[in-house]
Amino acid sequence: MLISQTESDFSPTGILSGGKGFEYRPEQQKMAIAVAAALQNRGSLLAEAGTGVGKSLAYLIPAVRYALEHGRKAIISTHTINLQEQLFHKDIPTVAKALQRDFDAALLKGRANYLCRTRLKRALEQATDLFNQAETKQLHDLLAWSRDCGEGSLAELPPELGITPKVWAQVCSENHVCTPRNCGTGCPYQAARLRVEQAQVVVLNHTLFFGLLSMAELAREEDESADTGYAPPSFIFPNDFVILDEAHTIETVAANQFGLSLSEADLKYDLLRLYNPHTHKGSLRHFATPLLLHHIEEAQTAADEFFRCARLDCKLDDHHGCVRLRQPEWTEDILSPALHTLEVEVKQMAQVEENELSRAELMDIAARLMAYRSAATELIRLSEADTSVYWAESSGQEQRYTTLRSALINVADLLREKLFETGNTCICTSATLSTGRQGMGYFAGRVGAECAETLQIGSPFNFAEQMRVVVARSLPPPPPATPEEEYMPALLDWVMRSLAESQGRAFVLFTNYSLMRQMATLLRPFCVENGWNLLVQGDGSSRTQLLADFKNDVSSVLLGTDSFWTGVDVPGEALSNVIITKIPFESPSNPLTEARTEDIERRGGNPFRDYSLPEALLKFRQGIGRLIRSKTDTGTITLLDSRVTGKWYGASFMYAIPAAAPRQFL
Numbered sequence: 231m232l233i234s235q236t237e238s239d240f241s242p243t244g245i246l247s248g249g250k251g252f253e254y255r256p257e258q259q260k261m262a263i264a265v266a267a268a269l270q271n272r273g274s275l276l277a278e279a280g281t282g283v284g285k286s287l288a289y290l291i292p293a294v295r296y297a298l299e300h301g302r303k304a305i306i307s308t309h310t311i312n313l314q315e316q317l318f319h320k321d322i323p324t325v326a327k328a329l330q331r332d333f334d335a336a337l338l339k340g341r342a343n344y345l346c347r348t349r350l351k352r353a354l355e356q357a358t359d360l361f362n363q364a365e366t367k368q369l370h371d372l373l374a375w376s377r378d379c380g381e382g383s384l385a386e387l388p389p390e391l392g393i394t395p396k397v398w399a400q401v402c403s404e405n406h407v408c409t410p411r412n413c414g415t416g417c418p419y420q421a422a423r424l425r426v427e428q429a430q431v432v433v434l435n436h437t438l439f440f441g442l443l444s445m446a447e448l449a450r451e452e453d454e455s456a457d458t459g460y461a462p463p464s465f466i467f468p469n470d471f472v473i474l475d476e477a478h479t480i481e482t483v484a485a486n487q488f489g490l491s492l493s494e495a496d497l498k499y500d501l502l503r504l505y506n507p508h509t510h511k512g513s514l515r516h517f518a519t520p521l522l523l524h525h526i527e528e529a530q531t532a533a534d535e536f537f538r539c540a541r542l543d544c545k546l547d548d549h550h551g552c553v554r555l556r557q558p559e560w561t562e563d564i565l566s567p568a569l570h571t572l573e574v575e576v577k578q579m580a581q582v583e584e585n586e587l588s589r590a591e592l593m594d595i596a597a598r599l600m601a602y603r604s605a606a607t608e609l610i611r612l613s614e615a616d617t618s619v620y621w622a623e624s625s626g627q628e629q630r631y632t633t634l635r636s637a638l639i640n641v642a643d644l645l646r647e648k649l650f651e652t653g654n655t656c657i658c659t660s661a662t663l664s665t666g667r668q669g670m671g672y673f674a675g676r677v678g679a680e681c682a683e684t685l686q687i688g689s690p691f692n693f694a695e696q697m698r699v700v701v702a703r704s705l706p707p708p709p710p711a712t713p714e715e716e717y718m719p720a721l722l723d724w725v726m727r728s729l730a731e732s733q734g735r736a737f738v739l740f741t742n743y744s745l746m747r748q749m750a751t752l753l754r755p756f757c758v759e760n761g762w763n764l765l766v767q768g769d770g771s772s773r774t775q776l777l778a779d780f781k782n783d784v785s786s787v788l789l790g791t792d793s794f795w796t797g798v799d800v801p802g803e804a805l806s807n808v809i810i811t812k813i814p815f816e817s818p819s820n821p822l823t824e825a826r827t828e829d830i831e832r833r834g835g836n837p838f839r840d841y842s843l844p845e846a847l848l849k850f851r852q853g854i855g856r857l858i859r860s861k862t863d864t865g866t867i868t869l870l871d872s873r874v875t876g877k878w879y880g881a882s883f884m885y886a887i888p889a890a891a892p893r894q895f896l
Contacts, residue, residue, distance in 0.1 A: 231270075232266045232269060232270045232292060232295060232296055232299075233263055233266045233267055233270060235266075235295065236262045236263050236265075236266035236291065236292045236295070237259065237262075237263055239262065239291055239292075239295075239328075240254075240255075240258055240259035240262045240263075240288070240291075241254070241259065242254040245291075245328045245329065245330075246287070246291075246328055249324070249327075249328065255282075255283065255284055255690055257279070257280075257283045257284075257687045257688070257689075257690050258283050258284040258285075258287065258288045259288075260685070260687060261277055261279050261283060261285060261288040261289070261659075261685065261687055262287075262288040262289070262291060262292055264277055264683070264685045265277070265288060265289045265292045265293065265473075265657060266292040266296070267683075268655055268657055268683065269292060269293065269296040269471065269655050269657075270296070272653060272654060272655050273655060273682070273683060274649075274650045274655065274656045274657065274658075274679060274681060274682035274683065275655075275656075275657045275658070275659075275682055275683045275684075275685065276477075276658050276659075276663055276670050276673065276674060276679055276682045276683070276684045276685070277289075277657065277658070277659040277663075277684075277685045277686075277687070278659070278660060278661065278662065278663040278664050278670065278685070278686045278687065279659060279660075279661060279687045280661055280687060280688045280689025280690070280691075281661050281689050281691065281855055281858065281859060282689045282690050282691045282858075282859075282860070282861065283687055283689065283690065285475070285659055285661075286313075286316070286317060286321045286475070287321060287324065287325065289306075289473050289475075289657060289659060290306070290317075290321055290322065290325045291325055291328065291329070293306070293431075293471075293473060294325050294326075294329060294331075294333060294430070294431060295329065296471075297333075297430045297431060297471075298331060298333055298430060301469065302430075302469050302470060302471060303429070303430060303431075303432060303467045303468075303469060303470040303471075304430065304431045304432070304470070304471060304473065305432050305434065305439070305465065305466065305467065305470050305471065305472040305473070306431065306432070306433045306434075306472075306473050306475065307433075307434050307435060307436050307438075307439040307472060307473070307474050307475065308433070308435060308436065308474075308475040308476050309435065309436050309475075309476035309479045309483070309796075309797060310435075310476060310797040311435075311774075312797065312799060313475060313476060313797070314337065314433055314434075314435060317433050317475075318335065318337050318433050322335045322431060322433075333429075333430045333431065334425070334428055334429040334430055334431070335429055335430070335431040335432070335433065336422070336425040336426045336428075336429035336431070336432050336433070337432075337433050337434070338422075338426050338432050338433065338434040338438065339383060339385075339422070339434070339438070340438055340441075341402070341403045341404070341405070341408070341419055342384075342399075342402045342403065342404075343383050343384045343385070343402070344381075344382055344383055344384075344402060344403045344417075344418045344419035344422055345372070345376060345379065345382040345383075345384075345401060345402060345403070345418045345419075346401060346402060346403040346404070346407065346408040346413060346417055346418070346419055347376060347413065347416065347417050347418070348407060348408060348412050348413045348417065348587065349400065349401050349402070349403070349404065349407055349408065350369070350372060350373060350376060350401040352407075352587060352591070353369055353397075353400045353401050354369050354370075354373065356513070356515075356516055357369055359511055359512065359513075359515035359516045360400060360511055360512065360513060360515070361396075361397065361400075361511065362509070362511070365394065365396065365397050368391065368392065368393050368394065368397045369397065369401070371391045371393070372391070372393060372397070372401060375387070375388065375391065379418065381418060381421070381422060382417075382418025382419075382421075382422075383418065383422075384398065384402070396499075396503070399503060400503070400513065403417075403418075403419035404594045405594060405597065406590040406591070406593040406594040406597070407587060407590040407591055407594060408420070409590070412586070412587060412590065432467070436474065436476070436479060436480055436483040436484075437483055437487060439466070439472070439474075440480075440483055440484045440487035440488070441487050442466045443465060443466060443487075443648060444487055444488050463652040463653045463654040464654065465648075465649070465652075465654065465656075470654075471654055471655040471656070471657075472649075472654075472655070472656050472657070473657045473659065474656070474657065474658045474659070475659055475660070476660055476796075476797060477658035477659055477660045477663065477673075478660040478662050478663060478673070478796070478848055478852070479796070480645075480658070480677060481641055481676050481677055482822075484638070484641045484644070484645060484677075485637040485638045485639070485641050485822065486635075486637050488637075488638045488641065488644065489618060489635065489636040489637035489638055490605045490608055490609055490634075490635065490636045491605070491633060491634070491635045491636075492602065492605040492606055492609055492633065492634040492635075493625075493631070493633045494533070494537040494631045494632045494633065495625070495631040495633075497533055497602055498530070498533055498534075500598060500602075501526065501529055501530045501533060502530070504526050504595065505518070505523060505526045505527075507523075507527055507530075512526075513591065513595070514526065514576075514595070517579060517588075517592070521575065522575055522576075522579070525568075525571055525572040525575050526572060528568050528571070528572070529568040529569055529571075529572045531568075532564055532565050532567075532568035532569075533565060533568075535564060536561075536563075536564050536565040536606075537631075537632045539561055539562065539564070540561045540622065540632060540634070541622075541632055543560060543561040543562075544560060544561065544622050546622050546623075546624060546632065547624075551623060551624035552621060552622070552623045552624070552819070552820075552821065553621060553622050553623075554619065554620070554621045554821040554824065554825075555609075555612060555620040555621055555622060555634075556612075556615075556620075557612075558610075558611055558612045558613070558615070559610060559611065560610065560612070561610060563606065563607065563610045565603075565606045566603045566606050566607050569599050569600075569602055569603040569606070570599075570603055572599055573596050573599040573600055573603065576592050576595050576596045576599065577592070577593075577596045579592055580592035580593050580596065605634075606634075608636070609634040609635075609636060614636070617638060617639060617640070618636045618637060618638055618639060619636065619637055619639050619821050619822055619824075619825035620634070620635070620636045620821075621634075621635055621636075621821035622634050622635075623635065637821075637822050639822070639825045639826055639829050640826070640829055641676075641677065641678070642675065642676060642677060642678035643678060644678070645677050645678040645679070646677075646678025646679070646680075646681075647678075649677075649678070649679070650677075650678055650679045650680075650681055650682055651678075651681060656679075656682075658677075658679065658682070661689075661851075661852075661855055662848050662851040662852050662855065663686075663848075664686055665843075665844040665847045665848060665882075665886075666847060666882055666885045666886050667882075667885065668844065669684065669686065670684045670686065672844040673848075689858075689888070690861075691858050691861060691888075692861075692890070693858070693888035693889075693890040693891040694890040694891065694892065695864075696858050696861075696863060696864050696865075697857060697858055697864070697865065697866075697867060697888060697891040698865075698866045698867070698891065698892055698893075698894065699866070699867045699869065699887055699891050699892065699893040699894065700728070700866055700867070700868045700869065700893075700894050700896060701869045701872075701874060701875060701884075701893060701894070701895045701896070702724050702868070702869060702870045702871075702872060702896060703872055703875045703876075703895045703896060704872070704896060705720055705721065705724055705870055705871075705872045706720055706872065707871070707872050707873055707876065708721075708812055708871065708873075718748065718752070721749070721811065721870060722749065722752050722753070724868075724870050725738060725749065725753065725809060725811070725870070726753070726756050728807060728809050728866075728868045728870075729753075729756075729757075729760075729762070729787060729807070729809075730760075731807075731866070732806050732807035732865070732866060733760075733762075733785060734757070734760065734762035734784075734785035734786060734787050735784060735785055735786070735787075735803060735804060735805060735806040735807060736787050736788070736805070736806065736807035736808070736809055737788050737790060737794060737798075737805060737807070737808045737809065737856060738787065738788070738789045738790070738809045738811065739790060739791075739794060739795055739808065739809065739810050739811060739814075739853050739856075740789065740790070740791050740811050740812070741791065741792075741811070741812045741813075741814050741815070741817075742791065742817065743768065743791055745811065745812075746766070746767065746768075746789050746790070746791055747766075747768075749789060749811075750764065750766045750789055753787075753789075757787055761785070762785050762786055762787050763779070763783045763785070763786040763787070764786070764787050764789070765779055765780055765786055765787065765788040765789070766788075766789045767788075767789060767790040767791055767793075767794065773793055773794075776788060776790075777798065777800070780800065780804060780805075781800055781802075781804050783804075784803060784804045786804075794856075795814065795849055795852050795853045795856070796849070796852040796853075798856055799859055800856070800859065801859040801860045801862075801863055802860075802862075802863065805856065805857065805859075805863075805865065806864070806865040806866065807857075807865055807866045807868060808853065808854070808856050808857045808865070808866075808867050808868070809868040809870060810850070810853055810854075810867070810868065810869050810870060810871065811870050811871070812870070812871045813846055813850065813871045813873055813874065813883060814846050814849040814850055814853065815842055815845075815846045816842060816845055816846070818842075823841075823842075826841055827841055827842070843879055843882065846883075847882055847883065847886055850883055850886055851886050854867055854886065854887060854888075867887065867891070869883075875895065
């Protein structure tokens with residue numbers, strides 16, 4: 231029934247046909263029918279749909295129909311904020327109008343994204359213990375805003391209020407304080423939680439989805455009086471199913487979410503939130519006893535010394551800000567004992583505290599301390615070294631802060647069990663799931679989706695008319711094949727020639743920050759001379775702001791690395807040239823990449839053929855996909871890596887470019 235209904239929905243006379251700008255697309259109809267079949271059969275599907283297919287509506291309409299008719303909850307997970315916002319504010323209302331049915335949809339965000347009125351009230355009562363005069367004013371501004379704050383999320387907070395992270399951390403939702411009993415449904419987080427429970431469609435991001443999947447957080451929060459009999463397979467909600475859009479990112483997101491992170495900056499910040507010995511303020515100031523303050527200061531001292539020794543012991547500064555950790559007990563654990571002592575003291579205070587809210591605050595603090603302590607212990611012992619990779623990295627200004635991290639090396643077995651062999655429906659879709667001639671076999675193997683049905687649909691765009699490809703065959707290959715002093719002038723010349731032809735209006739995509747920074751310095755006088763605004767990732771503006779500036783200034787030039795290869799949508803003439811400086815091979819020194827290649831070698835595979843090349847092809851296809859975003863877009867793909875014609879593997883990259891696009895080799 232759902233399959234035939236979906237075929238009718240997407241027909242030339244279907245429910246979308248009366249909409250503004252509707253155009254029947256057989257590719258969209260084909261994908262929607264495949265989604266309906268997967269839902270009807272409770273199966274899994276990998277669906278690659280080229281740009282312009284209209285995949286969001288192709289999965290939303292059958293998913294919403296199925297959810298409403300069968301009383302199930304549709305989880306829609308995506309990687310980027312832009313697509314989340316588009317789905318929730320544009321596509322889902324379109325679906326509701328087309329189906330002529332009312333249904334509830336909700337955006338699911340992490341708890342810390344929501345204001346808690348109870349914690350805000352507590353913060354105001356304790357303002358003299360917590361904040362200086364300027365920060366106390368921020369609290370009063372938050373109080374005024376909270377009276378009419380919409381959903382009360384951080385994203386809605388007016389920028390002009392200037393609320394600092396320190397103040398927000400003291401008023402956002404936390405587990406023990408922000409509960410239905412303490413806050414009621416009038417609290418933004420509790421109201422959001424209720425909306426999510428009641429919604430037929432929930433939109434969230436991959437990080438949160440895999441975090442919930444790994445922690446089973448929502449399952450633990452279910453009402454204890456719920457039916458304990460047979461329940462159908464589910465992911466994070468009772469009787470749900472999931473659609474993972476932008477699914478090409480899920481392997482890395484899942485690997486990190488099933489791993490650990492211990493941030494020096496975060497830990498020190500949280501300890502200073504408890505009590506700052508310089509300002510004599512903090513959330514535990516009103517509980518102050520000499521012993522408690524001593525334990526806090528001991529923990530702060532231990533954190534300083536631990537991260538200082540950790541940097542020295544792993545020789546982080548000698549490894550350009552990132553070093554893999556291989557030897558268990560690689561540094562002395564002087565941090566966990568101090569955190570444990572403080573944790574025990576806080577728990578004891580909670581046990582004798584008569585005020586319920588104060589007791590809940592103390593339990594939240596103890597839970598955070600325990601999480602930090604557990605992470606530190608595991609990241610020093612490396613006890614999961616057979617299945618996880620561990621490393622230390624520098625971050626922040628002047629690389630002054632250290633973060634210890636771990637990630638799961640191979641997620642296929644885990645995701646096969648949790649997503650694809652559950653008897654529930656999991657649909658993965660993206661514009662890039664295939665690696666060319668190999669189809670989707672590589673992606674399926676990496677995420678454990680070998681049992682899933684596959685569907686590959688090309689873009690409906692006329693690439694013969696809309697796209698031109700220029701290949702710099704005469705450019706020398708990048709270092710080390712060519713000395714840098716010879717390569718850089720040649721690369722600069724090609725970039726300037728290409729920008730002159732498109733009159734700016736270009737993305738210049740790099741595979742590392744170092745080359746991008748060098749090119750930014752060399753290009754700036756040329757851009758100034760031509761009146762083009764040069765936007766450079768990492769110059770202080772956020773990714774969102776850089777994109778907004780690029781769209782608003784039609785002739786501007788944007789230099790970007792990893793995050794600009796994917797998930798960026800700039801239709802129109804502002805983006806008329808995508809310049810790819812190098813084939814996007816992962817750096818072999820990246821700890822997760824290195825561990826994955828070692829894993830492939832142990833299994834008897836070829837790391838380059840079985841990992842490096844297909845990963846580069848997927849990212850390359852994403853970069854190519856930035857150019858043509860609508861039927862009226864035109865532009866040039868400029869390939870400045872002569873290896874696409876000079877190496878045996880280059881043919882795979884040329885094959886990944888739309889076949890109809892005319893090519894010019896210079």
